[in-house]
Amino acid sequence: MPSTPPDGEDAPRDGSLPPESVAEARGQHLSAYVHVPFCRTRCGYCDFNTYTAGELGTAASTPAYVDALLAEVGLAAQVLPPMQPLRTIFFGGGTPTMLDPAQLASILDALRERFGFADDIEVTTEANPETVGPAELEALRAAGFTRISIGMQSAVPRVLDLLDRQHRPGRELDVARWAGEAGFERVSLDLIHGTPTETLEEWRTSVQTVIDAGVRHVSAYALTVEPGTQLARRVRRGELPMPDEDDQATKYELADEMLTAAGLEAYEISNWAASPDDWCRHNIAYWQGGNWWGFGPGAHSHIAGTRFWNLRHPATWAGRLGAGESPVQAREVLDAETRRIERVLLELRIAPGLDADVLTESERSRVPDLVARGLVVDGDTLTLTRRGRLLADAVVRDLLD
Structure with missing residues (x-):
């Protein structure tokens, strides 16, 4: 979720949707996105709506966050018309695994109770490698999570340092193996290419590492320098060069060649999978204009042509819900x-x-x-x-x- 939300019109404080969107959404498929805004540290390139404990103070209470989130789940159940059971759920952030497995399970339980789950539901959580081990992964799988997306970014220590990542190289491979042993049906490793001063051979090392890990899904995104980030300040001061578009294109082509040769086909610009069964169905729902409700501070939603987004700061988002009102900041109705x-x-x-x-x-x-x-x-x-x-x-x- 980028730092600057789009312009929009005022949204009703009761959270109600336009009648035409309610009528169109009735009986359709539904997905859920759950935003967890907490991180142990802030990565220098990150422009998402995330906060460290030091930045939030008392608003960093994870039990209070879960309570507010459950209140938003209740609000959504009141606002939405009858729809088909949830087909996909995606916990993103931030670092969802900053919440303990019991807290994440309580959120899943509330979604199941309010909306029902499809028999083949896909439930994904993002995870930074340093925040989970075998015990946590086993608990998450037992709670109903079926898919995990691991923030690897690079296999090269120097590049991880440039990105301000905290995990040691190799930890992400342990997490991928532990997730498989815990029974996760799908495991993804996520990379970033084009970090300033990253060489082509360093990038080749990262791609080969995910191939050797044997995962059936890989995401690889080009690094962008977002205004207001620590990375942008370092580039502006001349400490690091701006990522080069030609270099990023070369690295993209190399990744596509290597992943394709290893049996992973591109099914979206930045995503490769071993088969259609391994695609991230939640993201496919986004790209095909599906219906989803985004829970949490700054989360975006789309229901039958109405797009809306929540207040960004966790305290103001939770305060609105505590007052029995919708946390939506604004919305737009698409023609x-x-x-x-x-x-x-x-x-x-x-x-x-x-x-x-x-x-x-x-x-x-x-x-x-x-x-x-x-x-x-x-x-x-x-x-x-x-x-x-x-x-x-x-x-x-x-x-x-």
């Missing part, structure tokens, strides 16, 4: 054309592709040029080539211009 354009933006990113019927006649006439430039594969659906994935923003711009 039909905006929703169509968002389909183009999001569905082009993923392997299932974009249904060509979503495009206007004028937009469809631009597809042959994109094919000739080696950016898209045409057919009943449009999908990006590897080069197209590197230039995804330009493809969308050229398509919609």
Whole structure:
């Protein structure tokens, strides 16, 4: 969740949704995102809505956070129409595993009680390697978590230091192994490429390490320098160079080549998996414009064309809920054309592709040029080539211009 929320209109204090969104959402699928804003330390590149205990003071109480979160679960159950049981839940942050397994289990129990769970529900938690061990992983699996996304970022000590990461290299591989032994059905390792001064060989080492770990899902994101972060200040002072786009493109291509050769296919611009069964179904729901409720400070939600986002600070978010009111800061109701354009933006990113019927006649006439430039594969659906994935923003711009 970036630091600056979008503009929007005032949202009702009772949390009610527009009648047209309520009517459309009735009987549809639903996902849940749970934001845990706590971190032991702040990574220099991070622009998410996260806080250390020193930054929050008394607002860092995890029992109080869980109580407020359970109140928001109750509010959502009152606001939403009858919908299908939850299909996916994703605990992100921050560091969700800053909460102990019993606290995370209590949140899952509340979601199950209020919304029901699909038989094949996917329940993911992010985890920093230093925050979990075998006992915690066994408890999380017993609580109902099925998937874990481990924040590895790099296998190279020097690069981890540049990113202000706290775990020792190799710890993330232990966590991946322990998660498998605990019975997690899906384990992902997450990387960052393009850290200032990272060499191509260092990046190759990180990619080979995740391949050797034998996980069936890998995420690899290009580092961005966000305003207001410690990394941005270091770049501005000349202590570190700005990440080079050509260097990042080279590293992306290397990762794609290595992961593909190892049997992991790209199913989204920054995500690879051994098979469609290993895709992150929660993120697919985002990219396909599904319905989800985001719980927690700063969390974003989307229900049938209405997008809304919560107050960002944990204290003000919890205070609103304590007063029996919605913690939503603002919302926007998307018109039909905006929703169509968002389909183009999001569905082009993923392997299932974009249904060509979503495009206007004028937009469809631009597809042959994109094919000739080696950016898209045409057919009943449009999908990006590897080069197209590197230039995804330009493809969308050229398509919609």
